[in-house]
Amino acid sequence: MTSGLWDLVLKGIWTTIQLLVFSALLAATVSFVVGVARTHRRWIVRFLAGFYTEVFRGTSALVMIFWVFFVLPPAFGWQLVPMWAGTLALGLTYGAYGSEIVRGALKAVDPAQQEGGIALSFTPWQRMRLILLPQAVPEMIPPFSNLLIELLKGTALVSVMGMGDLAFSGNLVRLALQESAEIYTYLLLIYFVIAFLLTRVMRGLEKKLKAGVGKAPQRGVAAHELKRAETTGVSGGGVA
């Protein structure tokens, strides 16, 4: 491969990372807002949040991307820059998966903690901020870490829309060289390295957060696996 083609790949990596960061931020915001809303006192708030989760989790991320790129512009008369359209589609979809993680972690906090807060006459917002979230957030990190990897894999989908991310640059190189084994091997390796780094970062974060509440990070994935599918990205179950 020539250096010009490598430049193309580097640009692709940069686009992929930008897209990953933006959509991870959007997804995290959506997960917390929707996840907390699903524990709200009013049923209508719980219902709307549950409806959102079901709709965005029920459909495919790629279909959502097509929808944002092709249906939104004529419907509302404005068009998003590809980067923001991709961010929107990925953030909303993966945010719906994330909201399940937030909800699950909030539900897993010992009810006595909640009752203690009520006994001390904390307001609901204070209970959430001072009691529930500090204990729930460290538990969310391992499933969020899995979801982040899923999101990284999801960013490759925007290449179908012609956005110049890593997967797209791979296709350009294939067309230029008329040869695909080499470039696709590099591509897979690059994605793997990014995923590996992300896992490391998330593991460090988990360690730090759990130390804050006096716990050791969890080891041994297997025992959680049967539960995992329900709480992380790739699940179907769970109604409003």
Add this chain to the structure above:
Amino acid sequence: MKWDWNAVSDFMPHFWDGLLVTLQALALGSLISFALGLVWALLMRTPTRWVRWPVGVVTEFVRNTPLLVQLFFLFYVLPEWGVTFSALTTGVFAIGLHYSTYTMQVYRAGIEAVPAGQWEAATALNLPRVRTWQVVILPQAIRRVIPALGNYVIAMLKDTPLLMAITVLEMLGQARLYSQEHFQFTEPLTVIGVAFIVISYLASLLLRALERRLVH
């Protein structure tokens, strides 16, 4: 926003064709992922690390890289090596392989959840190793993991649109084709979006019923 019901009814025949392909890919992909995942899980229990280590690395690699790039890899690289499959076959195999790295973890959890007493009883009865797996461990392990496997079938359903990228005309492929021919994007894309929601919602209800029967 304007909505054209005529476009919907024009699109419907294509939709059914696409649905058929989607379901075919889903069924075959699931079968491959169930079988291959079990193979990985069993290989990870072999005593020598010379088997466990490569299997672990390969499956970790496949799990952490995008399915889309794996599809491209199989679709464009295999012909260079002189192996040619149809696009659908390639896609089905890629999906099956990708998800086998997930189902492998499910199987592993199921196998580890079988109580140690079952192993000990099998040893006490002097059952040979193969027989222990066949009649004692796997029947109990697999029963436990069916709901978790079902979740991955739903996840696989939502990844079948990726096959469009390698020219398979499944639901999204049909919708795109129709959109480009008639320049009407809203209706076909919305129809298949709703179809995905409905199918995965029904599947999750079905799964919940199955879970109640099997686990409790």
